[in-house]
Amino acid sequence: MQTQEVYLGQDGIYTNSVGVKQLLDFYEDCKKFTDCIIHIRLDNLLWLDGNLCALLGALMFRLTHDNNLKFGMDAAEVTKKCSVLFHNDFLKIEQDIDLYKKKSSIPFKGFYPKQKDEFTDYLDNELLSHKAMPKFSPEIKEKLIDDLIEIYGNIDKHAETESPFFVCGQHFPKQEIIRFTICDLGVGFYKKIKQIKPDIIANSGDAILWAVDGNSTKPDAPGGKGLKNLHEYLSGNKGGIQIFSGDANWCSKEMAQNITMKPQGISQLKKIFAGSSISLEFNKKVLLS
Amino acid sequence: MKISVHEILKSQNASLHDDGLALYQEVKKNISKQIEDEITIDFTEIKRCSTLFLNASFGKLLAEFGEDSVRKFIHPDSYAQILNFMDKYNDMWDNFKNKSNYQAYREEAYA
Numbered sequence: 001m002q003t004q005e006v007y008l009g010q011d012g013i014y015t016n017s018v019g020v021k022q023l024l025d026f027y028e029d030c031k032k033f034t035d036c037i038i039h040i041r042l043d044n045l046l047w048l049d050g051n052l053c054a055l056l057g058a059l060m061f062r063l064t065h066d067n068n069l070k071f072g073m074d075a076a077e078v079t080k081k082c083s084v085l086f087h088n089d090f091l092k093i094e095q096d097i098d099l100y101k102k103k104s105s106i107p108f109k110g111f112y113p114k115q116k117d118e119f120t121d122y123l124d125n126e127l128l129s130h131k132a133m134p135k136f137s138p139e140i141k142e143k144l145i146d147d148l149i150e151i152y153g154n155i156d157k158h159a160e161t162e163s164p165f166f167v168c169g170q171h172f173p174k175q176e177i178i179r180f181t182i183c184d185l186g187v188g189f190y191k192k193i194k195q196i197k198p199d200i201i202a203n204s205g206d207a208i209l210w211a212v213d214g215n216s217t218k219p220d221a222p223g224g225k226g227l228k229n230l231h232e233y234l235s236g237n238k239g240g241i242q243i244f245s246g247d248a249n250w251c252s253k254e255m256a257q258n259i260t261m262k263p264q265g266i267s268q269l270k271k272i273f274a275g276s277s278i279s280l281e282f283n284k285k286v287l288l289s
Numbered sequence: 290m291k292i293s294v295h296e297i298l299k300s301q302n303a304s305l306h307d308d309g310l311a312l313y314q315e316v317k318k319n320i321s322k323q324i325e326d327e328i329t330i331d332f333t334e335i336k337r338c339s340t341l342f343l344n345a346s347f348g349k350l351l352a353e354f355g356e357d358s359v360r361k362f363i364h365p366d367s368y369a370q371i372l373n374f375m376d377k378y379n380d381m382w383d384n385f386k387n388k389s390n391y392q393a394y395r396e397e398a399y400a
Contacts, residue, residue, distance in 0.1 A: 120302050120337065142372045146304070146339040153305040153341065226341075 001070065002036040008082075012047035015179055015242060015279050017249045017269060019052060024271040027059040034067045042073070042081040050084040050170030053108045054181040055244075055277050057090065057166040061110070062185055065163070088168055106130050106169025106180065113156040113165070116149075122167065123148050132171035132178055134287040143229065150226030151182060151278065158217060159186020159276070176284040177239065183277040188245040192217050204246030205266035212243070212250065230280060239283040244269060245276040290319060291329045291366075301336040309345025316350060316363070324354055324362040332368040343381040351385045 006029045009022035030038050048056075063069045078085050085091045088105035106127055111119045123145050128136060136144065155165050165184035172179065189207035196217055201207050214228035231241050231252055240252040249269045294303050297311050316328060330346075332338065351359050368374040 116305065117300055117302055120304065138372055142337070145337070146341065149302075149304045149339060150341050153307070156305065157307060 003039050003072075004033050004036050005039045005041050006030050007041045007043065008045055009048070010044035013045070013049060013052060014047070015049045015052060015181070015281075017244075017267060019049065020055065020244050020249070020273070020277065021269065021271055023052065023055055023059060024269075024273060026056075027063065030063050030069060031067060033069060035069075037070045037072055038063075040071055040073045042077050045081055048082050048084060049179065050088050050105055051168050051179040051181040051279060053085065053088055053090040054166040054168040054183040057108060057110060057168070058163075058183040058185050058275060058277075061163060061166070084170070088170070090168070103131055104171040104173060106132075106171070106178070108166065108168040110164040110166045111152075113159070113162065116152070116156075119152055119167075120145065120149060127167075127169055127180060130169070130171070130178070132173075132284070133282065134284055140233075144233070147226040147229045147233075148182075151230075154217075154226075155184045155186060155276075158192045159184050159188075160191075161186040171284075178282040178284060179279055180282070181277060181279040183275065185275040188274065188276050189243075190246050204248035205250065205268075208243050208245060208248055208250045209266065212241075227278075234280055234282065237283055238286040239281040241281070242279045243276065244273050246274075247272050290326060291331050292316060292319070293331045293333065295332075295334040298335075301334060303332070303335050303342045304337060304339040306341055306345045309342040309347075309349070312342075312346040313349045316346075317353075324358045326362065328363045329366045330363065331366050332371060332374070335368070335371060338368070338371045338374060338377065340377045340380045340384075343377055344384055347378070348381050348385050351382075356385075 006026060008026050009019075013019040013022050060071055064071075073085075073091065078091060084105065088108045090108040109122060109126075111122070124141075127133070128141050128144060152165075155161075159165075161184065163185040165182060167180070167182045169178060169180035171177075188204060189211055190201070190204045193207040193210055194201045197210065201210060212227050212231055214225050216225075227241070234240055235252045242249070242251045247269050249267050250265065292312070292315055294312060295301070297315050298308050300308075303309075303312075312330065316330075319328065347359065347363070347365075350363060365374070365378065
């Protein structure tokens with residue numbers, strides 16, 4: 001198999017529209033090739049938000065599936081430039097595990113849409129029980145799991161994909177925040193919501209706002225509060241949510257002071273992401289106070 | 290009559306909309322036009338239950354058979370191990386009573 005070199009990105013890849021655009025650029029660069037090995041170069045990269053491995057993993061899954069690509073990285077370069085990929089299990093290692101695992105990482109994992117129980121266990125045992133997380137009361141933890149499961153349910157029911165979805169989290173000790181990203185390779189927010197609300201939904205941005213407002217595409221029973229509840233809980237505790245889907249990017253307005261999750265409100269991504277990426281930010285400082 | 294949620298779902302998590310619809314279908318299979326006998330919904334072995342699940346099961350039964358019938362004949366049982374079960378159950382009743390949003394969707398669905 002032939003090998004091609006593709007750069008992952010440059011400077012920092014953060015949880016914002018510029019960072020996501022960089023990962024989508026990487027995807028498009030790789031997409032030019034088929035049936036080959038992509039050697040991922042990290043030369044110009046200074047930082048990658050660990051939680052964005054969910055999006056990176058999803059894009060690489062699609063490339064593997066659609067273009068029959070395999071991926072490789074230089075282990076020494078990863079250690080030097082982007083060791084988070086080892087810390088969070090994005091790149092599996094079987095030796096000296098204690099040396100590489102970091103408490104600040106919430107493991108990268110992929111789940112198929114029917115793996116409800118496995119995903120629930122992950123939320124319970126890996127995300128919400130992570131040492132970096134505030135100690136939630138059983139009631140709050142239960143509500144967060146319910147809301148996250150509802151997001152999962154939408155992937156299972158509405159995303160029209162058999163592909164797995166990917167999750168990953170990262171604790172940022174200096175900022176005292178934890179970010180968690182969940183990314184699927186489905187049809188995104190727009191298609192289903194446009195079908196049931198053709199008069200008021202004109203684009204992906206409208207669809208995201210409609211969903212975040214607590215509306216539901218389920219015609220046969222009330223529901224659809226998962227995103228709204230998460231938005232209220234996280235924003236009410238000085239955290240936030242950011243969503244990328246189609247050509248739109250939405251960030252909860254309360255995040256205006258946060259430099260990495262800007263811009264606030266809806267903005268154009270200037271790229272198309274065929275899927276959805278939802279990043280949650282838990283503000284440890286406020287949640288512990 | 291007793292209907293086991295765990296037997297229907299083969300899971301300890303009664304969390305999804307589709308899970309709720311599966312319970313709703315099972316209950317429906319066992320009744321004709323009116324509910325005439327008591328039906329116990331058994332939550333033994335269920336560890337987690339979401340409001341979404343209750344909306345799609347009990348909420349849908351409420352919409353179809355009315356509050357009086359459901360209150361009289363359909364009862365959840367063996368749910369002590371499920372955190373906040375009654376809070377969620379009451380939320381489901383509130384969701385049903387707050388029909389404006391819900392009814393709009395139903396009307397669209399059945400139009």
